[in-house]
Amino acid sequence: MSAERVDVVIVGSGFGGSITAWRLAELYRAAGVSPRSIVVLERGRRYRHVDFRQSMDIDHLSDVYLLIQGQGAQVVTANAVGGGSNLYLAASLRAPRETFERRDRRPGDGPPRRMWPRAISRSALDPYYGRAEHGLRVQRPTWDQVSKSGGLWAATLHSAGHTCDRVPLAISEQRCVNAKWCHTGCIFGAKNSLITNYLWAAEHAGVQVRPNLQVESISQSSARPYRFVVQADVMDNEGPHPTRAPTGHQISLECKVLVMAAGAMGTPPILMRSQPNLPSLSSQLGHNLGVNGDHVAAIEFDPGRVRSVLGLPGYHEFYKGKPITTMSYDWWVGRRSHAYDGTRFNLQEIFLSTLTNFLYDSGRTKPGGPSWWGLQKKHAIAHWSNRIELLAMVEDTQDGTFFSPPPQGDAARANAGPVALGTFNYAMSEQSLAIRAAANRVMDGIARHRGLGRFMALTETEGVYCAHPLGGCRMAESPDLGVVDDSGAVYGYEGLFCIDGSIIPTSLGVNPSLTISAVSERCAENLVARAAELGLPKRPASLRFRTPPQHIGERVVPRR
Amino acid sequence: MNRPDAAEHDRLHALLSRRQLLHRASTLGLSAIVASALPLIDPQAQAATPGLSDATLQAFADTMIPGRRASRTDLGNPIAPLAIAGVDTLPGAVQTDALALYHHPEIGFNDLEPTFLADLERRAVRHGGDFLHLDFGARVQTCLDGLDFSNPARVIWEAAAAVPFTAFCAAALIRDATWRQASGYRVMGLPGIAPDGYADFSYRRQMSAERTRNGSLP
Numbered sequence: 001m002s003a004e005r006v007d008v009v010i011v012g013s014g015f016g017g018s019i020t021a022w023r024l025a026e027l028y029r030a031a032g033v034s035p036r037s038i039v040v041l042e043r044g045r046r047y048r049h050v051d052f053r054q055s056m057d058i059d060h061l062s063d064v065y066l067l068i069q070g071q072g073a074q075v076v077t078a079n080a081v082g083g084g085s086n087l088y089l090a091a092s093l094r095a096p097r098e099t100f101e102r103r104d105r106r107p108g109d110g111p112p113r114r115m116w117p118r119a120i121s122r123s124a125l126d127p128y129y130g131r132a133e134h135g136l137r138v139q140r141p142t143w144d145q146v147s148k149s150g151g152l153w154a155a156t157l158h159s160a161g162h163t164c165d166r167v168p169l170a171i172s173e174q175r176c177v178n179a180k181w182c183h184t185g186c187i188f189g190a191k192n193s194l195i196t197n198y199l200w201a202a203e204h205a206g207v208q209v210r211p212n213l214q215v216e217s218i219s220q221s222s223a224r225p226y227r228f229v230v231q232a233d234v235m236d237n238e239g240p241h242p243t244r245a246p247t248g249h250q251i252s253l254e255c256k257v258l259v260m261a262a263g264a265m266g267t268p269p270i271l272m273r274s275q276p277n278l279p280s281l282s283s284q285l286g287h288n289l290g291v292n293g294d295h296v297a298a299i300e301f302d303p304g305r306v307r308s309v310l311g312l313p314g315y316h317e318f319y320k321g322k323p324i325t326t327m328s329y330d331w332w333v334g335r336r337s338h339a340y341d342g343t344r345f346n347l348q349e350i351f352l353s354t355l356t357n358f359l360y361d362s363g364r365t366k367p368g369g370p371s372w373w374g375l376q377k378k379h380a381i382a383h384w385s386n387r388i389e390l391l392a393m394v395e396d397t398q399d400g401t402f403f404s405p406p407p408q409g410d411a412a413r414a415n416a417g418p419v420a421l422g423t424f425n426y427a428m429s430e431q432s433l434a435i436r437a438a439a440n441r442v443m444d445g446i447a448r449h450r451g452l453g454r455f456m457a458l459t460e461t462e463g464v465y466c467a468h469p470l471g472g473c474r475m476a477e478s479p480d481l482g483v484v485d486d487s488g489a490v491y492g493y494e495g496l497f498c499i500d501g502s503i504i505p506t507s508l509g510v511n512p513s514l515t516i517s518a519v520s521e522r523c524a525e526n527l528v529a530r531a532a533e534l535g536l537p538k539r540p541a542s543l544r545f546r547t548p549p550q551h552i553g554e555r556v557v558p559r560r
Numbered sequence: 561m562n563r564p565d566a567a568e569h570d571r572l573h574a575l576l577s578r579r580q581l582l583h584r585a586s587t588l589g590l591s592a593i594v595a596s597a598l599p600l601i602d603p604q605a606q607a608a609t610p611g612l613s614d615a616t617l618q619a620f621a622d623t624m625i626p627g628r629r630a631s632r633t634d635l636g637n638p639i640a641p642l643a644i645a646g647v648d649t650l651p652g653a654v655q656t657d658a659l660a661l662y663h664h665p666e667i668g669f670n671d672l673e674p675t676f677l678a679d680l681e682r683r684a685v686r687h688g689g690d691f692l693h694l695d696f697g698a699r700v701q702t703c704l705d706g707l708d709f710s711n712p713a714r715v716i717w718e719a720a721a722a723v724p725f726t727a728f729c730a731a732a733l734i735r736d737a738t739w740r741q742a743s744g745y746r747v748m749g750l751p752g753i754a755p756d757g758y759a760d761f762s763y764r765r766q767m768s769a770e771r772t773r774n775g776s777l778p
Contacts, residue, residue, distance in 0.1 A: 054752070055734075058666050061730075122778070143766040143767070147761055151767045158768035164770070165775055178759075181754065188757075317760075319750050333777065354748065355726060377624075384750065415666055417667060419668075
């Protein structure tokens with residue numbers, strides 16, 4: 001099979017891949033070169049906004065999600081052109097400065113040190129955060145635009161003597177109808193997903209985006225200036241009954257620069273499968289997998305107490321609004337005596353999906369009875385509309401390790417359904433357990449404050465449920481501590497980059513998409529600066545990075 | 561319960577440590593757990609449990625999310641006469657087609673079913689007989705046994721429990737469900753699809769003091 005030759009291959013079309021594609025497209029256009037030689041490979045299929053559905057039926061779930069069940073963690077990933085941006089809840093926050101100064105780490109994880117490379121701090125990232133906020137059209141909702149569930153969380157915290165902030169969102173207030181169906185893809189084009197900005201702009205500029213191609217392995221090319229050969233399976237994702245498995249056909253691409261942007265669940269397995277061809281990869285590859293400190297729980301409110309204690313006109317409307325609108329930093333700020341020791345967390349009101357019912361205990365458990373199933377649980381489910389869900393984002397350690405790469409893709413998929421078996425384990429450190437217990441105590445206390453509600457804890461598990469996988473190819477000062485440097489360049493291989501969530505070395509305390517975007521903006525800028533030495537067009541002095549234009553496309557328009 | 565043959569068992573152990581499986585992640589429902597339980601399949605169970613039936617699966621689903629008695633599901637499928645214990649006044653998981661979801665090819669529970677039912681019935685005998693003919697209290701005790709962390713096959717039980725939750729809370733077999741079609745949504749108070757959204761989604765007032773000027777910490 002002869003390989004098609006291109007300048008750049010980008011593996012994955014999520015935040016890292018799309019941002020890199022757009023910045024490289026700007027370089028090529030400024031240099032007077034067509035960006036056609038930049039190719040983005042995506043394992044999933046294309047979606048228009050009108051292809052998404054407000055439905056959790058098994059066929060739609062199988063189309064858009066992949067739930068990877070590892071040992072000790074279950075990780076939700078996306079499966080489409082535009083990656084996780086199609087399904088994320090659009091909370092777009094800058095990580096607090098303390099995050100980048102953290103020194104806490106899993107026992108045995110190297111010498112005492114700052115876990116992020118020296119070059120990266122909050123102040124160093126701020127310009128890139130700003131760039132990403134413009135690109136993703138991040139806006140902070142007014143209080144008039146805060147969901148009742150978010151308002152209830154804020155009022156509850158206020159009643160207990162705490163503060164609560166509105167969360168900046170990559171959602172258009174003009175198009176959003178507050179239907180709370182972000183998690184299966186926004187049919188209204190209101191979520192500023194990558195198919196409306198970075199990725200659309202890159203493709204419109206001339207970058208090739210090729211869906212249904214799952215990269216399996218890479219090897220080195222001996223035909224300079226080409227450096228890498230990429231092997232990809234053609235996926236059967238289209239039609240009425242897709243198998244969502246490789247068709248048996250493969251393609252091969254040869255490139256000068258290879259950007260791995262398949263995310264923390266995707267990039268490490270591909271590189272691990274490629275290790276026989278890339279023997280100098282860091283021994284840290286596949287280690288330090290994290291979950292961004294995700295820890296979920298719920299509160300069921302007593303509508304009568306909501307009226308009498310909080311002075312609100314009741315609450316029975318968990319299903320209305322946006323999925324995330326408020327959060328509290330009160331368990332992060334002011335903990336000076338706890339500098340860098342992994343005891344902070346933030347508490348965010350969230351709506352994950354109706355399926356998360358399964359995660360919590362009933363809040364009504366009787367001694368000797370079941371906690372998360374049975375008649376008491378049924379009674380809890382019957383009061384679902386009185387609930388809010390909470391996401392504690394805690395300072396945990398990155399406790400996961402891929403013990404081997406799956407034969408194909410990022411997990412072993414037994415059928416066309418939405419679930420696959422991951423080849424990683426996740427055994428939480430004492431710190432990771434203790435900080436979650438601390439978050440539980442705080443949430444429990446707030447729920448019980450003045451009899452407002454019941455706390456429903458994550459049930460009888462020592463593992464984690466995660467929508468924010470990070471790490472596996474973490475950035476570090478040296479190859480003995482990480483896989484890439486602070487610009488995403490893979491140690492030992494010129495022209496090979498990782499630009500995605502896999503390079504993030506710690507949990508962030510906030511939802512990670514904006515930090516992944518900011519880090520990606522920084523990595524992409526570095527790549528553009530080095531373009532000529534890698535055989536790509538030289539950066540013209542006149543090049544200025546612009547905000548990608550926005551394109552909404554076909555969407556559902558509500559009747560009102 | 562018989563163990564899988566040694567070679568197969570060793571092969572699967574190389575992929576997934578059983579001990580870690582039993583201490584593994586939370587249970588988002590759906591068939592993540594089904595997938596993770598596949599290594600525990602007992603190939604002897606099919607022959608050992610010829611009498612086990614869909615009615616027993618329905619009875620188990622009714623123990624996880626109990627409901628009122630009914631003869632047909634949301635999709636019009638039959639409900640076994642003894643399956644629903646009738647301890648609640650609202651529809652339960654059986655009525656939301658948990659059985660059809662057990663058998664859905666994209667869930668994959670069919671591979672686990674013989675092993676699961678064999679363990680279920682073995683434990684049910686200690687509480688008075690076959691599971692389908694137990695009263696609700698004895699069914700609960702049987703399931704407490706099966707879902708106890710001391711049960712080496714617990715992960716299969718979690719998989720079996722995930723299915724009724726998915727049928728009930730996600731209306732997994734109804735495309736673009738509303739509460740008119742999906743009795744689980746009706747119980748939850750969830751309207752389902754909302755093509756026009758909600759105008760009354762907000763209290764429209766400031767609820768608390770804020771720490772930051774723009775939403776992010778410095």
